Amino acid sequence: MSDRWQAHDGQSVPMLSAEDISVSLGDTEILSNVSLTAECGSVVGLVGPNGAGKTTTLRLLRATLSPDCGTVRVAGDPIEGLSSKQVSQRVASTPQATTLSFEFTVRQTVEMGRTPHLSRFDRADSGDREIVEAAMERADVARFADRPVTSLSGGERQRVLLARALAQDTPVLLLDEPTSNLDINHAVNTLELVAGLAREGKTAVAAIHDLNLAARYCDELVLLADGEVRAAGEPGEVLQTPTLRDAFDATTLVTGQPGADAPLVTPLPDCEPVDQAIHVVGTGRQAAAAVARLVASGATVSVGVVPSGDAAAERARELGCENVTVPPFAGVDDNSRQRATELARAADAVVVADDVGDANESVVAAAERVVTLAGEGVSVVKSTRATVATLPDVVSGLATRQRQASDDRRVESREQQDR
Amino acid sequence: MRTHRKTAIWSLALSLLLAVVITVSAAIGPVWIPPTDVAQVLLNAVVVPTAVEISGPIVDVTTQPIFQFRVSPIQQQIVMGIRLPRILLGAVVGFALAAAGTIMQGIFRNPMADPSIIGVSSGAAVGAVGFIVVGGTLPFGLGLRGAAFAGSLVAAFGVYLIATEGGRTPVATLLLAGVAVQTFLGAVVSFLLLNAGESIRRALFWLMGHLKGAAWPDVWSSLVLVAIPFALLLVYARDLNVMLLGEEDAQSLGIEVERTKRILLGLSSLATAAGVAVAGIIGFVGLIVPHVMRLLVGPDHRVLLPTSALAGAAFLVATDTLARSGSAEVPVGIVTAALGAPFFLYLLRQREVHEL
Incomplete structure (x- = not known):
């Protein structure tokens, strides 16, 4: 699957990139000159305080919002030149919150992930159904495949949405707070799954609140604050006390995670800086x-x-x-x-x-x-x-x-x- | 695949129900005709083409009835000439209103949405009452129904234009614009009624919704105006399912949301306008039938849309039979609301409906 999207002449083109994007909603500038790149096979984490522009960035990356200036490219192609259908064949995303209020079953909801691959008069064939079952299995929702989504807990719904994105079978996966409602077991499993998908050649960009999970599972982090990129690079480079103070206005201690080669960020009660x-x-x-x-x-x-x-x-x-x-x-x-x-x-x-x-x-x-x-x-x-x-x-x-x-x-x- | 089988089974069952309701309805009236005789009359009307002759632009289809039951000419005349046009018109109108209601509730993701949510009925009311009160003649030989039809489409399109900015039509804006325009048009209707004088009774009768005086040409014209948009809506049923996930999600699943919304609004408004133009304002069908069917068959529009439409047809035929079988005819709109509302409340108590 991912081979299809390899750059044409073997030249390495980032799977997903944003170049100098700025966007305003009304009079408020939400993002200014944000650039980021996600190489094929990597997990890029968007971190930053509430209102930093993480969700907006993801909306731009899946073309549900157009930037005022700057370009988003998927496999080298400017995204604004692609139709919704073409974008949806390349980029799948799980929203932060969703209105799953209709009594669709889990299977029906996941099946909707196949929409980009079906023409108007196509019916889902056995291949589609296999992909749907596999996606439900991977996201650990197969157990309640026939239950209405409305009867599920928030965390279970979140995994259903992940399964839907997996069923979309795209080279790029965008995840908005994929673990926000999950228990620790499913949070880790979800991110393990994302890391596994990246090893298979997919590219993932995830907005993640939990800095420690982000540090552990992302190859690169982009730290956003006030709509600007404050730092970008490997987790160890980005997650440093001064940078975090600047972005979050918070006192943090950065040590190492037991059991992983990743920084561990411990937030501490706010205090005034002691420059002594x-x-x-x-x-x-x-x-x-x-x-x-x-x-x-x-x-x-x-x-x-x-x-x-x-x-x-x-x-x-x-x-x-x-x-x-x-x-x-x-x-x-x-x-x-x-x-x-x-x-x-x-x-x-x-x-x-x-x-x-x-x-x-x-x-x-x-x-x-x-x-x-x-x-x-x-x-x-x-x-x-x-x-x-x-x-x-x-x-x-x-x-x-x-x-x-x-x-x-x-x-x-x-x-x-x-x- | 299961979806298609489910659709087929439910549609077949509801079609049979509709056939039974039509047959029984045609039996009821000032003269009672046994349903078996009615069935024979109806079956006699079923024809198959035997030969097709094309000479230049004229296509001549020779048909032959399949059944040749012996029926009394009087019964034949009552059923085919008097009762059936009204019954079929009722079926078409009920079909259109329930289908349009299903679509509107889906687009708005709101259980309170009904077919006239973007002003279709109010527009038709202004057109019809204006025509009745002011009188006169309209261009192109448009009569009362033409005026209502035109009024409804102008109102719906107006609401759409008001709610659209920069190529985007947020449903919340559309909903509020619809409410405001309906209120305004309601004022216009009230003003017209104040000055109606002699014609006020006719105007009120129209506003309450009725199928009196239906004739075969009405049946054919509304059938065409409803069938075409309905067939297209069926094609969009899967897209509407995805739209229920929210517009942003739908777009990231490859649906051209704004275009799809435009098409769905246009088609369902057209179907509603075709129904309202011939029958006046019949409330509640488009609101409760989709609800009831959603409780029965689930939210998948590939099943819900055809079953709602068929159930709407059966419901309106049944209620219109009640409306005309009393000593004095009651506008069917009163019957649909009087029966539909308690039934709906019963359902609400049985199964709590928190969301759509």
């Missing part, structure tokens, strides 16, 4: 959490001295923070203590978490400012300069202090000017 150098002293999960939060809020974090293999050490290494580690149970050597003390002295503040151990006394002592996380092991810190707070308060406290400091500077400089 923070040194974390402590071990265990609390210290690890402090490192993660601080990195997510934009601080330059260093850690130490910690035993290697400790949760805090692992997290610091994973997030690329400077860290001073010593082998477990080996005691702290002078060199390490020296380095950690340097880091603490250079930092704007030192955050003390959990058990610091006597060995770190001198590190804490070198700090300009000390904040202690509320929790076990706090008593170990003997410094009288320490304020005690919970982790969220610590992060927001640092941000506030930083803002006040810059405000003060601004006031000072204005006063100087006045003089």
Whole structure:
């Protein structure tokens, strides 16, 4: 099937591409200068906040909306030059929500996917019926083939729509939030199916809310925000804390997914950016959490001295923070203590978490400012300069202090000017 | 394949029902004629062509009856000359209204849609009442029916033009434009009725819908005007199914949505206009018959459209029989609404209809 759409002289033409498309609905510009390419056999994920223009992009790609300027091409041919029928033989799509309110059975609904391949007077033949049955099987809806669609749950309907798109048997598949109503099992199965189809040579473009599923199953991601492409490329390149803050206005932590070579995005509570150098002293999960939060809020974090293999050490290494580690149970050597003390002295503040151990006394002592996380092991810190707070308060406290400091500077400089 | 068998079985069953209803209806009247005699008269009218002679532009078809039952000439005259034209006209009108109602409910994806949703009936009313009240003669020898027919098509086309912008006709706009135009035309009819004077009774009788005074030429002309659009609508039944998924989905399944909508609206309005022009405004047939049939055969228009149409025909013939069999004739529009509404409510209570 896919061979039919290979570029003519073996020259590689992207299966689907959008070049500089802009579109306005009324007075609002929905997309401006969006370009994207989906190579044959790849899954491209559209990610971005609500209202970023993901659905609009998909509508343009299936020609149910025409761009004000720019061109969409399918296998090299401009889409506006193709009839609805020709487009529907090349591009199948599953809508985000649908009005499946009539009591068609699942099979009847999936059979409608064959419409592009039937002329007005054709009847569906045995070949069509086989394709329909296979599509229902793949989308795991064959079990309720004869039930009315209206009796299905939202997730089941979504899979029926996927089956309909599969029955359309097109080289390009567009999916709008294919997993939004699905349980975790079916969400993963659906995306596995899409990835499998891509391996068979189909090209898929999917708008996906779940960044982690998108990262895992897409070969490339296009990050949209406010109708513009903010980043595009492999998931690891696109899903980075600063990019995500810019697009989503959200605080996120990017680590690695267990069980897959893909970034894991953990959204964290919103906080103001902390543009400071923070040194974390402590071990265990609390210290690890402090490192993660601080990195997510934009601080330059260093850690130490910690035993290697400790949760805090692992997290610091994973997030690329400077860290001073010593082998477990080996005691702290002078060199390490020296380095950690340097880091603490250079930092704007030192955050003390959990058990610091006597060995770190001198590190804490070198700090300009000390904040202690509320929790076990706090008593170990003997410094009288320490304020005690919970982790969220610590992060927001640092941000506030930083803002006040810059405000003060601004006031000072204005006063100087006045003089 | 199952769809085609289902269509065939249901259509056959409903055709038989229609034949029975027609036969019984032709038996009922001021003079009772036993249905067996009626059947014989009707069967005598069935002919087969035996020879076709073509001489230049004239095609001469010689026909021969298959059956030659002995029937009384009086019964023959009553059935063939008086009752059958009215019955067949009723069948054609019911057929047209139910078919058009099915299509409109599909296009609008709305259970409240009826054949005149885009102003067909109101336009016909203005044409007909205007003709009755103002009188005079129309060009091309158009009579009352011509005026109603023309009025309905002008109104429907007007609503379509109002709702269309940049080649797109959103159904929501179409619906609202239809409501507004119907209201306006209703005002025009009311104004005409105020000034109707002597002719008000005739005008009201027309507005209530009746099949009185039907003659064979009416049957033939409306049959042609209904059969042609119906045959074309059948061809579009599968497209209409896909349109039920929503216009955007339909388009991504390769349906030229705007063009299909235009064709469906045009054809069903034409069929409705043909019905309304000869029978006046007969409500409810086009609204409830498609509903009832949808409950029975499901939403697939390949089955639903022909079965609705046949059921509509049987329903209108039956109700018109009631309308004319009392001591004084009642406009059939009153009977369809008076019988149809309670039956529909009964169905609603039996099977909850949440959606179409």
